Amino acid sequence: QVQLVESGGGLVQAGGSLRLSCAASRNIFSINTMGWYRRAPGKQRELVARITSGGSTNYADSVKGRFTISGDNAKNTVYLQMNSLKSEDTAVYYCNTVPALSAAWGQGTQVTVSP
Numbered sequence: 001q002v003q004l005v006e007s008g009g010g011l012v013q014a015g016g017s018l019r020l021s022c023a024a025s026r027n028i029f030s031i032n033t034m035g036w037y038r039r040a041p042g043k044q045r046e047l048v049a050r051i052t053s054g055g056s057t058n059y060a061d062s063v064k065g066r067f068t069i070s071g072d073n074a075k076n077t078v079y080l081q082m083n084s085l086k087s088e089d090t091a092v093y094y095c096n097t098v099p100a101l102s103a104a105w106g107q108g109t110q111v112t113v114s115p
Contacts, residue, residue, distance in 0.1 A: 009109030
């Protein structure tokens, strides 16, 4: 059973930046597509960025050009660099495989963007 631990969230003003990290208990990044998801208040969880084992990336239109996903296989860690943050980016952010493993959801990390 893989465990995923997200960190790096916080409170930031609109226009600011944050870098999220997702550490896995074992090496799953080399064989799986990994993604960052978020759940905003009152909304369903959505996939915002993904990275394949080969390094190809894909982004939701809402974050394209502002967020960058990357991975470090040696550290079993996936990152999400978030720039030009907007109030609508406020959410709990999670990482998981794509498609997601139901048993692998972590606690997530809260990102709050103030106007």
